[in-house]
Amino acid sequence: MTDTPIADAPPIPDLPRDATQDGPAVRLYLVDGSGFIFRAFHALPPLTRKSDGLPIGAVSGFCNMLWKLLVDMKAQDDAPTHLAVVFDHSEKTFRNKLYDKYKAHRPPPPEDLVPQFPLVRDATRAFGVHSLELPGYEADDIIAAYACKVRDMGGEVRIISSDKDLMQLVGDRVFMLDTMKNLLIGREQVVEKFGVQPEKVVEVQALCGDSVDNVPGAPGIGIKTAALLINEYGDLDTLLARAGEIKQDKRRQTLIDFADQIRLSRQLVQLDCDTPLPSPIDDLRVAEPTAEVLAAFLEEMGLHTLGRRVASGGGGATAPAAPSTPAPRPTSVTDHGPIDVTKYVCVRDLETLDAWIAKAHAAGVIAFDTETDSLSSANAGLCGVSLAIAPGEACYIPVGHEHEGGLEFDAPADLTQITHDEVIARLKPLLEDPAVLKVAQNAKYDIAVLSRQGINVSPIEDTMLISYVLEAGLHKSHGMDELSKRWLEHEPIPFKQVAGTGKAQKSFKHVPLEPATCYAAEDADVTLRLYLLLRPRLITGGLLTVYETLERPMPAVLAQMEIEGIRIDPDQLARLSHDFSVRMTELEAQAYELAGRPFNLGSPKQIGEVLYQEMGLASKKTTATGAQGTDASILEDLAADGHALPRVLLDWRQLSKLKGTYTDNLAAAISPRTNRVHTSYALGATTTGRLSSSDPNLQNIPVRTEEGRKIRKAFIAEPGHVLISADYSQIELRLLAHVGDIPQLKKAFLEGQDIHAATASEMFGVPIEGMPAETRRRAKAINFGIVYGISAFGLANQLSIPQDEAGAYIKTYFERFPGIRTYMDRTKQAVRAQGFVSTIFGRKINIPAVYSKSQAERAFGDRAAINAPLQGAAADIIRRAMIRMPAALKASGLKARMLLQVHDELVFEAPEAEADALITLAKQVMEHAAEPVVALSVPLVVDARAAKNWDDAH
DNA sequence: TGCGTCACG
DNA sequence: GACGTACGTGACGCAA
Numbered sequence: 001m002t003d004t005p006i007a008d009a010p011p012i013p014d015l016p017r018d019a020t021q022d023g024p025a026v027r028l029y030l031v032d033g034s035g036f037i038f039r040a041f042h043a044l045p046p047l048t049r050k051s052d053g054l055p056i057g058a059v060s061g062f063c064n065m066l067w068k069l070l071v072d073m074k075a076q077d078d079a080p081t082h083l084a085v086v087f088d089h090s091e092k093t094f095r096n097k098l099y100d101k102y103k104a105h106r107p108p109p110p111e112d113l114v115p116q117f118p119l120v121r122d123a124t125r126a127f128g129v130h131s132l133e134l135p136g137y138e139a140d141d142i143i144a145a146y147a148c149k150v151r152d153m154g155g156e157v158r159i160i161s162s163d164k165d166l167m168q169l170v171g172d173r174v175f176m177l178d179t180m181k182n183l184l185i186g187r188e189q190v191v192e193k194f195g196v197q198p199e200k201v202v203e204v205q206a207l208c209g210d211s212v213d214n215v216p217g218a219p220g221i222g223i224k225t226a227a228l229l230i231n232e233y234g235d236l237d238t239l240l241a242r243a244g245e246i247k248q249d250k251r252r253q254t255l256i257d258f259a260d261q262i263r264l265s266r267q268l269v270q271l272d273c274d275t276p277l278p279s280p281i282d283d284l285r286v287a288e289p290t291a292e293v294l295a296a297f298l299e300e301m302g303l304h305t306l307g308r309r310v311a312s313g314g315g316g317a318t319a320p321a322a323p324s325t326p327a328p329r330p331t332s333v334t335d336h337g338p339i340d341v342t343k344y345v346c347v348r349d350l351e352t353l354d355a356w357i358a359k360a361h362a363a364g365v366i367a368f369d370t371e372t373d374s375l376s377s378a379n380a381g382l383c384g385v386s387l388a389i390a391p392g393e394a395c396y397i398p399v400g401h402e403h404e405g406g407l408e409f410d411a412p413a414d415l416t417q418i419t420h421d422e423v424i425a426r427l428k429p430l431l432e433d434p435a436v437l438k439v440a441q442n443a444k445y446d447i448a449v450l451s452r453q454g455i456n457v458s459p460i461e462d463t464m465l466i467s468y469v470l471e472a473g474l475h476k477s478h479g480m481d482e483l484s485k486r487w488l489e490h491e492p493i494p495f496k497q498v499a500g501t502g503k504a505q506k507s508f509k510h511v512p513l514e515p516a517t518c519y520a521a522e523d524a525d526v527t528l529r530l531y532l533l534l535r536p537r538l539i540t541g542g543l544l545t546v547y548e549t550l551e552r553p554m555p556a557v558l559a560q561m562e563i564e565g566i567r568i569d570p571d572q573l574a575r576l577s578h579d580f581s582v583r584m585t586e587l588e589a590q591a592y593e594l595a596g597r598p599f600n601l602g603s604p605k606q607i608g609e610v611l612y613q614e615m616g617l618a619s620k621k622t623t624a625t626g627a628q629g630t631d632a633s634i635l636e637d638l639a640a641d642g643h644a645l646p647r648v649l650l651d652w653r654q655l656s657k658l659k660g661t662y663t664d665n666l667a668a669a670i671s672p673r674t675n676r677v678h679t680s681y682a683l684g685a686t687t688t689g690r691l692s693s694s695d696p697n698l699q700n701i702p703v704r705t706e707e708g709r710k711i712r713k714a715f716i717a718e719p720g721h722v723l724i725s726a727d728y729s730q731i732e733l734r735l736l737a738h739v740g741d742i743p744q745l746k747k748a749f750l751e752g753q754d755i756h757a758a759t760a761s762e763m764f765g766v767p768i769e770g771m772p773a774e775t776r777r778r779a780k781a782i783n784f785g786i787v788y789g790i791s792a793f794g795l796a797n798q799l800s801i802p803q804d805e806a807g808a809y810i811k812t813y814f815e816r817f818p819g820i821r822t823y824m825d826r827t828k829q830a831v832r833a834q835g836f837v838s839t840i841f842g843r844k845i846n847i848p849a850v851y852s853k854s855q856a857e858r859a860f861g862d863r864a865a866i867n868a869p870l871q872g873a874a875a876d877i878i879r880r881a882m883i884r885m886p887a888a889l890k891a892s893g894l895k896a897r898m899l900l901q902v903h904d905e906l907v908f909e910a911p912e913a914e915a916d917a918l919i920t921l922a923k924q925v926m927e928h929a930a931e932p933v934v935a936l937s938v939p940l941v942v943d944a945r946a947a948k949n950w951d952d953a954h
Numbered sequence: 955t956g957c958g959t960c961a962c963g
Numbered sequence: 964g965a966c967g968t969a970c971g972t973g974a975c976g977c978a979a
Contacts, residue, residue: 657959693973784969792968794969795969854966857966859968902963904963
């Protein structure tokens with residue numbers, strides 16, 4: 001390398017000015033972003049964010065370099081008018097098609113660097129600088145295309161890079177600038193390096209090859225020889241054509257033998273000036289960063305030093321310091337104009353479709369939505385796809401619309417559509433294009449639907465999850481209609497309006513194209529507007545990492561689990577159902593006998609009449625509405641008093657519950673297509689970060705009673721396979737020990753003690769050895785109570801002891817574990833001060849109840865606030881394990897599948913031979929799921945077991 | 955549709 | 964000492 005510093009140059013030297021006195025209309029600076037990243041990464045020691053250990057060395061270095069560049073630029077009198085940072089794309093480029101070994105020797109990027117790639121793009125945008133990339137092209141090609149274009153327009157270009165491959169672009173108006181080494185590279189410097197003018201650099205490179213990029217070139221020929229030959233023969237084609245004239249035997253033979261390889265090498269190093277421009281040049285105009293956004297980003301990354309420098313001006317942004325609270329919410333967004341559903345386009349021919357797809361590529365960020373003929377994604381057939389490429393610019397592409405039932409007496413409407421296969425073939429490259437961000441509302445559904453069409457949508461974001469991260473606990477729903485009303489002051493067309501309601505509701509494929517277009521395209525339009533409005537708030541709210549690490553990866557993971565489903569033995573369920581029926585009939589007869597008349601055992605109201613009025617039993621409790629209660633605890637009390645009917649009712653209720661909720665309906669839920677049951681997991685549905693399961697709910701399959709476990713035994717593995725259940729032991733109590741910093745609890749967990757016995761021993765001063773079961777049971781109830789925000793009433797109820805006795809236990813507990821009271825007081829104080837609590841991973845849980853006028857509701861809020869950081873952190877941890885699991889399984893070469901999640905348990909199905917390996921792997925991933933972001937002061941312990949059915953595995 | 959009840963963590 | 968009470972879910976059947 002002939003790096004030649006320019007003598008006595010100022011830090012960033014001035015360019016020779018061959019444009020007009022006022023400078024050219026366009027002076028474009030192009031930053032080789034990928035070069036910046038790798039330099040930053042390798043130049044700096046491994047640096048992690050203090051708050052959670054996220055590696056941010058490259059982000060930090062990148063931000064510093066970018067900031068310095070911006071400051072230095074401004075100081076010059078020939079500051080750029082336009083500016084962009086250009087990134088490589090991770091996927092294969094057209095060069096791999098020419099030569100499959102191109103860059104094949106490159107090792108994958110370091111593990112610590114990978115999560116920083118998206119952050120660096122965020123950083124670029126936070127600095128108010130355009131970020132450019134394009135699939136199938138390297139950053140160098142994009143740089144080449146802009147450089148050529150601007151040069152030909154009469155503008156000036158400066159390429160901030162030290163990559164010698166870019167030297168072919170240097171010319172009278174195009175310079176390279178190596179900011180690290182303070183080098184300005186013009187024609188003269190290129191000639192020094194390559195021995196030829198920039199226009200011939202490609203030909204020299206073609207001859208000498210490049211071992212780093214694995215460009216073969218001609219063996220034995222280096223830069224010096226190559227330059228000599230090119231200068232002698234004028235150009236490469238002439239050289240190769242006249243190779244026979246070369247005097248040196250070896251050199252002549254090499255050029256003849258390797259002529260094709262040399263031509264191929266030229267193609268590989270030649271940058272493509274015809275690369276499409278990802279953004280028009282006009283869009284790259286230099287702009288000031290938004291001070292709040294930049295400050296919030298740096299704060300989020302923990303880059304306080306740079307944050308202060310930026311805030312103080314530093315010659316750069318005029319920004320004041322970041323506000324400590326998020327920007328106030330606008331009541332509406334009018335920047336993008338009103339929503340007008342009549343403007344949407346129905347795409348019915350290939351030409352129009354291709355035009356939309358081209359516009360989508362150019363846009364880089366689009367929203368989409370799939371319309372289907374079913375609510376459950378597992379069986380949904382595709383009716384159409386809508387795309388929004390800009391606010392107000394959206395279309396609907398129908399694929400399966402048809403007339404309903406052939407009852408069309410009038411002339412049938414024209415239903416000409418592009419065929420299903422053609423639409424899928426056209427959309428697949430777009431939806432899988434890594435350079436086009438796809439935004440969806442409830443992405444899990446669309447991922448599942450499109451996965452059945454052979455499309456793996458990526459990269460993808462989810463407005464529902466962004467809203468959830470920002471406002472969990474503030475609203476019951478993060479559905480699109482609510483979000484639209486909340487943020488856009490727009491009420492989307494109700495589904496019922498286009499499809500009808502109740503029994504007359506039709507499948508979406510029978511909805512005429514015009515209303516279907518209005519409805520479907522509006523969804524995409526609204527989703528895109530929501531994304532543009534809400535996504536920046538993740539940064540200003542300090543919640544970007546929560547979204548990126550705990551939410552955004554989930555839809556793909558859950559979609560896969562839902563698609564897998566689990567096998568259930570319908571015959572076993574049918575036998576149980578019959579058994580339960582018979583016994584219920586017997587119990588009914590007994591109940592009528594005892595009551596002296598028939599009545600509906602399923603009616604709490606009628607039970608109340610029989611028990612409290614006709615039989616004259618004393619009702620112990622009333623329900624919320626003042627009715628006399630008949631729940632299990634009351635019936636148990638009455639049974640304990642020696643009454644016969646309550647026992648019969650309890651037994652009947654148990655069987656009725658099992659039959660009604662489980663045996664009958666689980667069998668009905670088996671998909672005829674897969675012979676398995678596919679639940680639906682809801683994200684964004686709970687306040688704490690937990691998932692929920694429905695249709696059917698597989699998170700509440702019975703386990704606590706012998707009868708109930710018979711249902712669990714019907715969950716089975718395929719022949720030759722086993723189910724493996726892996727569950728966290730006492731995770732919430734462990735988190736309490738960590739978060740509340742309770743020395744005795746931590747010690748007990750570190751020593752692997754029986755935590756409830758240890759609690760009892762500490763509280764009552766009795767040894768663990770030979771402890772009565774009742775003593776341990778009480779301590780266990782207290783431990784659970786603590787996690788729930790204990791009250792004397794609740795504990796008394798749980799243990800069936802007087803309230804003052806329960807109060808005494810709590811008092812003792814707080815005396816023995818003073819740290820718990822501190823934690824509870826601290827949490828209550830915090831939630832009343834700010835209205836939310838956070839998990840150790842940064843998830844925010846709003847608890848507006850603490851501001852209620854009702855004292856009872858405020859107390860409710862306090863207890864929820866005590867519980868939420870524990871339940872929420874446990875939810876965060878199992879999410880982290882689930883997100884890592886697919887790659888871990890793949891890396892281990894296991895065929896095992898993750899099927900179910902039950903809050904602290906994961907259920908897998910694996911070939912029998914894999915059982916042991918899977919148990920080891922699942923334990924490893926789950927027990928270390930908090931790392932490296934959080935170093936827990938207590939170990940996480942996972943128990944795992946394999947068996948033919950879920951009950952035996954549990 | 956709201957309520958009571960009960961299955962789970 | 965009030966206040967109603969453990970935290971978080973979903974599904975069922977009844978009664979309106």
